[in-house]
Amino acid sequence: MTRAKTFTLIKSYKPFHSKFDPCPPIGRKYFSTPPQLYINFQPPNLEQFTPEEALKYGTLWKFFYDFYDNPYRERET
Amino acid sequence: MWVYEKKLQYPVRVSNCNPRLAKYLIEQYGGADGELAAALRYLNQRYTIPDKVIGLLTDIGTEEFAHLEMIATMVYKLTKDATPQQMVAAGLGEHYANHDGALFYQNAAGDPWTATYIQAKGDPIADLYEDIAAEEKARATYQWLIDISDDPDINDSLRFLREREIVHSMRFREAVEILKEDKGKKKFF
Numbered sequence: 001m002t003r004a005k006t007f008t009l010i011k012s013y014k015p016f017h018s019k020f021d022p023c024p025p026i027g028r029k030y031f032s033t034p035p036q037l038y039i040n041f042q043p044p045n046l047e048q049f050t051p052e053e054a055l056k057y058g059t060l061w062k063f064f065y066d067f068y069d070n071p072y073r074e075r076e077t
Numbered sequence: 078m079w080v081y082e083k084k085l086q087y088p089v090r091v092s093n094c095n096p097r098l099a100k101y102l103i104e105q106y107g108g109a110d111g112e113l114a115a116a117l118r119y120l121n122q123r124y125t126i127p128d129k130v131i132g133l134l135t136d137i138g139t140e141e142f143a144h145l146e147m148i149a150t151m152v153y154k155l156t157k158d159a160t161p162q163q164m165v166a167a168g169l170g171e172h173y174a175n176h177d178g179a180l181f182y183q184n185a186a187g188d189p190w191t192a193t194y195i196q197a198k199g200d201p202i203a204d205l206y207e208d209i210a211a212e213e214k215a216r217a218t219y220q221w222l223i224d225i226s227d228d229p230d231i232n233d234s235l236r237f238l239r240e241r242e243i244v245h246s247m248r249f250r251e252a253v254e255i256l257k258e259d260k261g262k263k264k265f266f
Binding site (some may be wrong): 058 | 086194217219220222224236237238241243244246249250251254
């Protein structure tokens with residue numbers, strides 16, 4: 001299964017920031033919409049990782065692999 | 078009955094001496110959406126779920142204990158060489174006063190684990206929806222832990238555990254589909 005190039009599993013929105021809010025704005029808030037949300041039942045013959053990769057990633061199926069990292073890190077610097 | 082393999086499901090390495098991180102990781106040990114709650118929830122619900130999905134709850138409940146062991150290893154490694162003063166400096170003074178360096182089933186705020194974190198309604202859809210929600214909440218907890226941890230080795234193990242939550246959520250969703258569709262039966266109306 002392939003996904004459109006513009007598709008992302010990390011969504012974001014910009015919370016309203018009032019001039020009376022005490023802290024500087026966080027900018028964007030992020031949340032995950034991981035792959036299992038987009039499928040009801042796993043179809044047969046999905047593409048697989050090698051056994052070594054599967055043990056490392058935590059899933060045999062490429063479709064369900066979703067790397068996560070702190071989305072706020074860039075802003076910290 | 079269980080067969081025990083004396084190894085972790087995924088390696089746990091710790092790069093930095095950072096006892097404070099243990100204080101946060103304990104959320105996944107004895108918290109509401111932690112691995113203990115998950116294991117006990119599934120291994121209890123499985124008695125009163127339709128036959129077709131009993132095995133799924135047994136398998137996932139068992140794997141949750143393997144995850145519990147990984148979290149325990151992280152917490153233990155992060156605190157095992159800390160002096161009482163280092164524990165206090167890391168915000169673990171209250172923990173030390175009660176437990177020394179022992180692990181305990183509590184959340185990051187120190188509240189002890191309670192069975193009220195889990196439910197067994199006896200209705201298969203209600204129970205499976207709870208299980209799906211539990212997996213998504215555990216996934217989110219792992220994300221927040223990765224966000225506040227800067228230990229690359231711990232984060233590697235946490236990413237593995239987060240991915241397993243995704244796969245478990247998928248399997249519970251499929252269980253709902255199996256019960257909805259009565260899959261495999263040729264029924265004509």
